[in-house]
Amino acid sequence: MKQVNLGFLGCGNIGGGVYRLLQEMQEELLRRDSIKVSVTRILVKDIDEALQINAAKGLDVPRALLTEHVEDITSDPTISIVCEFMGGEQPAASFMEQALAAGKHVVTANKVALALNWARLQRTAEEQHVGLWYEASVGGVIPIIRVLNVNLESDQIDRVFGIINGTTNYILTRMASEGKDYAEVLADAQRLGLAEPNPATDVEGMDAAYKLSILASLAFHGRVTYDKVYREGITAISAADIAFGKEMGYTLKLLGIAKKQGNTVETRVHPTFLPKDHPLANVDGSLNAIFVHGKYCRDMMLQGRGAGDMPTASAICGDIVEAALSDKVHYPTFDNTDTPAPDFVFTDDWITRAYIRLSAVDAPGVLARVSESFAAEQVSIASMIQKEAEEGARVPMIMITHPAPEQAIRRALARLAEDECTVEQMIRVED
Amino acid sequence: MKQVNLGFLGCGNIGGGVYRLLQEMQEELLRRDSIKVSVTRILVKDIDEALQINAAKGLDVPRALLTEHVEDITSDPTISIVCEFMGGEQPAASFMEQALAAGKHVVTANKVALALNWARLQRTAEEQHVGLWYEASVGGVIPIIRVLNVNLESDQIDRVFGIINGTTNYILTRMASEGKDYAEVLADAQRLGLAEPNPATDVEGMDAAYKLSILASLAFHGRVTYDKVYREGITAISAADIAFGKEMGYTLKLLGIAKKQGNTVETRVHPTFLPKDHPLANVDGSLNAIFVHGKYCRDMMLQGRGAGDMPTASAICGDIVEAALSDKVHYPTFDNTDTPAPDFVFTDDWITRAYIRLSAVDAPGVLARVSESFAAEQVSIASMIQKEAEEGARVPMIMITHPAPEQAIRRALARLAEDECTVEQMIRVED
Numbered sequence: 001m002k003q004v005n006l007g008f009l010g011c012g013n014i015g016g017g018v019y020r021l022l023q024e025m026q027e028e029l030l031r032r033d034s035i036k037v038s039v040t041r042i043l044v045k046d047i048d049e050a051l052q053i054n055a056a057k058g059l060d061v062p063r064a065l066l067t068e069h070v071e072d073i074t075s076d077p078t079i080s081i082v083c084e085f086m087g088g089e090q091p092a093a094s095f096m097e098q099a100l101a102a103g104k105h106v107v108t109a110n111k112v113a114l115a116l117n118w119a120r121l122q123r124t125a126e127e128q129h130v131g132l133w134y135e136a137s138v139g140g141v142i143p144i145i146r147v148l149n150v151n152l153e154s155d156q157i158d159r160v161f162g163i164i165n166g167t168t169n170y171i172l173t174r175m176a177s178e179g180k181d182y183a184e185v186l187a188d189a190q191r192l193g194l195a196e197p198n199p200a201t202d203v204e205g206m207d208a209a210y211k212l213s214i215l216a217s218l219a220f221h222g223r224v225t226y227d228k229v230y231r232e233g234i235t236a237i238s239a240a241d242i243a244f245g246k247e248m249g250y251t252l253k254l255l256g257i258a259k260k261q262g263n264t265v266e267t268r269v270h271p272t273f274l275p276k277d278h279p280l281a282n283v284d285g286s287l288n289a290i291f292v293h294g295k296y297c298r299d300m301m302l303q304g305r306g307a308g309d310m311p312t313a314s315a316i317c318g319d320i321v322e323a324a325l326s327d328k329v330h331y332p333t334f335d336n337t338d339t340p341a342p343d344f345v346f347t348d349d350w351i352t353r354a355y356i357r358l359s360a361v362d363a364p365g366v367l368a369r370v371s372e373s374f375a376a377e378q379v380s381i382a383s384m385i386q387k388e389a390e391e392g393a394r395v396p397m398i399m400i401t402h403p404a405p406e407q408a409i410r411r412a413l414a415r416l417a418e419d420e421c422t423v424e425q426m427i428r429v430e431d
Numbered sequence: 432m433k434q435v436n437l438g439f440l441g442c443g444n445i446g447g448g449v450y451r452l453l454q455e456m457q458e459e460l461l462r463r464d465s466i467k468v469s470v471t472r473i474l475v476k477d478i479d480e481a482l483q484i485n486a487a488k489g490l491d492v493p494r495a496l497l498t499e500h501v502e503d504i505t506s507d508p509t510i511s512i513v514c515e516f517m518g519g520e521q522p523a524a525s526f527m528e529q530a531l532a533a534g535k536h537v538v539t540a541n542k543v544a545l546a547l548n549w550a551r552l553q554r555t556a557e558e559q560h561v562g563l564w565y566e567a568s569v570g571g572v573i574p575i576i577r578v579l580n581v582n583l584e585s586d587q588i589d590r591v592f593g594i595i596n597g598t599t600n601y602i603l604t605r606m607a608s609e610g611k612d613y614a615e616v617l618a619d620a621q622r623l624g625l626a627e628p629n630p631a632t633d634v635e636g637m638d639a640a641y642k643l644s645i646l647a648s649l650a651f652h653g654r655v656t657y658d659k660v661y662r663e664g665i666t667a668i669s670a671a672d673i674a675f676g677k678e679m680g681y682t683l684k685l686l687g688i689a690k691k692q693g694n695t696v697e698t699r700v701h702p703t704f705l706p707k708d709h710p711l712a713n714v715d716g717s718l719n720a721i722f723v724h725g726k727y728c729r730d731m732m733l734q735g736r737g738a739g740d741m742p743t744a745s746a747i748c749g750d751i752v753e754a755a756l757s758d759k760v761h762y763p764t765f766d767n768t769d770t771p772a773p774d775f776v777f778t779d780d781w782i783t784r785a786y787i788r789l790s791a792v793d794a795p796g797v798l799a800r801v802s803e804s805f806a807a808e809q810v811s812i813a814s815m816i817q818k819e820a821e822e823g824a825r826v827p828m829i830m831i832t833h834p835a836p837e838q839a840i841r842r843a844l845a846r847l848a849e850d851e852c853t854v855e856q857m858i859r860v861e862d
Contacts, residue, residue: 021585021727022585025585025587028587028652029585031652032584032652033584135582141582141728141729141731142731143574143577143578143582143733146574146577146578146581146582147574147577150577150749150752150753151566151572151574151577151745151746151749152745152749153463153464153748153749153752153753154452154453154456154460154745154748154749154751154752155745155748155749156456156459221459221462221463279710294745295741296452296741296742296744296745296748297572297735297736297741297742297745297746298572298735298736298739298741298742299735299736300572300573300733300734300735300736301732301733301734301735302574302731302732302733302734303731303732303733303734304728304729304730304731304732305728305729305730305731308729310726310727310728310729311727311728311729313727314582314583314585314586314725314727314728315582315728317584317585317586317727318581318582318583318584318585318586320585321581321584321585322581322584
């Protein structure tokens with residue numbers, strides 16, 4: 001039997017879930033793996049406040065475990081694994097670095113801290129011969145990190161894409177099923193605790209972009225930094241766009257998409273229309289799903305709970321057990337730097353189809369001039385809907401293009417004469 | 432840089448794929464993981480024959496690598512990892528045991544040899560402090576072994592089920608799309624090399640049952656031996672059943688199903704009707720897909736290529752790289768014995784719905800008596816189709832039951848008077 005002592009940095013929803021899981025499974029883990037896993041110290045901001053919150057949640061954490069000083073964990077020689085549940089970049093990243101520097105394994109689900117401080121954290125871990133584990137940082141319980149790091153280590157991945165943010169998926173799912181507008185559903189999600197009071201990180205796509213930078217770095221074996229991820233959120237999506245898309249057979253999802261062809265890399269997070277029978281089109285609510293395509297493995301799809309305290313806790317505890325059983329860190333690492341991989345060519349001119357909603361004056365020749373603008377940039381229109389309007393009002397004109405370079409589509413839109421035709425929306429379409 | 436020498440036992444389709452992948456990726460693996468992986472010895476039955484076969488496949492394996500003596504691999508101190516590609520239980524199992532006993536890591540995709548010899552192989556590996564790796568033994572490239580062994584090690588899995596045999600999935604997919612009968616599609620699959628000349632292992636469900644015994648053992652952390660898996664193949668499936676099922680909204684798949692409730696365990700491989708919008712209903716051809724449900728992780732689905740030389744090679748090479756990088760074997764093991772877990776209660780009275788096809792005489796009162804037989808066993812009928820027949824001929828009567836104990840359904844069928852009503856088919860239905 002091996003005693004394994006954990007220190008927690010923070011103990012919110014996820015931390016509380018991990019604490020609960022480890023309590024419930026302590027005997028079973030002893031039986032399964034001959035390890036006794038105990039949480040021996042928990043860093044909180046304010047002990048009295050933490051006790052109140054835990055009591056309200058029905059989580060029985062003894063006061064003696066709580067501390068307000070990170071050194072009580074990083075300097076405790078009996079603690080071998082530090083689990084970080086603080087969220088946000090700082091002080092989480094520097095606390096993790098302190099723990100690694102003190103020779104402790106670190107387990108985290110913190111995609112922000114990881115995406116922005118990976119090189120320093122990994123370097124410190126390597127110097128100290130300890131491990132940095134982050135399975136739960138992307139896709140919750142979906143095993144994508146270990147799949148990329150271990151299962152597909154000898155493959156050549158050229159594509160990773162999927163639904164990797166639960167909040168936006170929840171909002172888009174409800175907008176589609178209820179026909180409501182973004183602001184209304186967001187307010188409701190906030191009321192239900194499913195969106196943050198300040199929802200920017202989720203709804204503006206930052207959370208998905210942090211995750212995509214992690215996935216792309218692992219998949220392509222070279223650093224794809226956060227700033228290399230093109231990003232558009234869902235704040236400009238209207239109920240009308242979702243309805244028009246539905247009419248044309250498409251469902252809207254916020255996707256993270258990473259592709260590599262030769263050395264050219266594209267990474268982008270944006271609302272995306274998918275054919276309504278696409279496997280991702282039916283991944284609703286807090287479910288996440290990730291596709292991987294590689295030269296040898298071909299296509300693979302992984303689907304599971306991307307959020308929720310207990311699913312995330314399950315993934316984190318998988319890391320904890322592996323860290324507890326590993327004398328040596330076996331995670332393959334890629335060339336880990338703070339700068340984008342020098343041999344990658346990052347492009348913003350990917351090939352895509354686009355849904356475009358225009359608002360045009362109802363006059364002869366407008367449609368012809370719109371068509372000419374697209375034709376001039378070699379962008380071909382696959383389908384189109386034009387709605388009748390009230391006398392004198394502008395008419396909505398919706399079109400979906402064939403695949404074309406992103407920049408050509410943008411140039412075509414820039415050609416439109418503003419006085420007779422305004423671009424209301426452009427949403428990319430994947431098949 | 433670490434030099435890693437591999438010995439291959441056999442070099443057929445899969446072995447050839449692994450050889451090719453490692454050649455193509457040798458430089459990249461050196462860059463990624465600082466390991467140089469070389470195949471230095473290959474056991475074949477007949478060197479001249481092997482050279483001919485490799486030449487026909489365009490696989491350039493030097494004659495000097497080939498041997499007809501397993502000792503040339505097991506006694507070679509420069510070989511640290513032995514990869515088994517022979518298939519079948521023996522001599523594969525005893526050769527693997529020899530390799531482990533000689534202190535070499537073993538990587539295999541051989542579900543038969545593993546399912547029937549696991550305890551001895553695992554014990555030998557543990558005694559020698561080497562690893563036994565088998566990610567590709569179930570579901571090809573689907574990462575189910577590592578997910579159960581590592582990611583979900585601290586969860587409580589109560590359900591694993593899915594499509595885990597490519598040959599039967601190919602046959603059923605074609606039977607459904609072309610309306611052809613089993614024998615005709617099988618003959619065609621054999622002609623195309625997609626089914627073995629002796630197809631019993633696949634079509635009678637043995638292959639899926641070996642795999643399910645492995646999955647259930649890992650998921651439930653106790654030994655579920657092959658003989659504890661209930662098994663029905665697809666040989667008795669007719670085009671008519673597939674057509675009737677389709678009429679009622681169902682698609683037929685051969686599923687492996689493992690469930691655990693308390694200590695009661697059910698493991699079964701049989702043809703299964705699924706609602707046509709079930710995610711598994713659209714997993715066609717050589718695709719495999721596996722569902723997992725656990726107390727903490729909730730539901731997860733993994734989908735990918737279950738067969739094919741290169742996808743399988745990708746999974747095997749993931750194992751090879753992990754074995755090469757691990758000084759210590761970190762795979763959690765369960766209590767590994769040759770006998771079924773003593774605290775498991777294996778049941779054959781699971782709750783299921785059933786599709787039943789009867790052939791009844793066209794006479795007054797028959798339907799009433801059939802209904803009474805089911806009612807007497809508390810089995811309730813959810814839907815029913817009765818077809819008109821030629822004057823005097825027997826009529827097909829198709830019904831789908833509500834969920835009921837398997838044995839109650841069987842007792843109800845046994846009650847039917849044979850002279851007026853014959854049971855032509857019983858196929859389980861899952862939702």
